[in-house]
Amino acid sequence: MDSMNIHPKVVKTVNHDREIVKLYGAEHQNTMQAFILAFEYLPALEREAVKMTKHYLPEPS
Numbered sequence: 001m002d003s004m005n006i007h008p009k010v011v012k013t014v015n016h017d018r019e020i021v022k023l024y025g026a027e028h029q030n031t032m033q034a035f036i037l038a039f040e041y042l043p044a045l046e047r048e049a050v051k052m053t054k055h056y057l058p059e060p061s
Contacts, residue, residue, distance in 0.1 A: 010041045 013034075020034040 010038075013038045013041050 017031075017034040017038045020028075020031050024030050
């Protein structure tokens with residue numbers, strides 16, 4: 001993705017998520033909330049994550 005076409009709000013949100021990870025670690029509740037917020041602005045990334053999840057996780061029984 002060309003960085004010139006990324007909306008500034010997306011860049012700000014992703015940078016915020018990175019800072020929260022640095023402060024609290026990847027498994028902290030605040031980190032998870034920042035990650036979910038980033039997903040609200042990145043629907044294409046969300047679709048890719050769903051594909052990856054389906055690839056790595058077993059089908060529900």
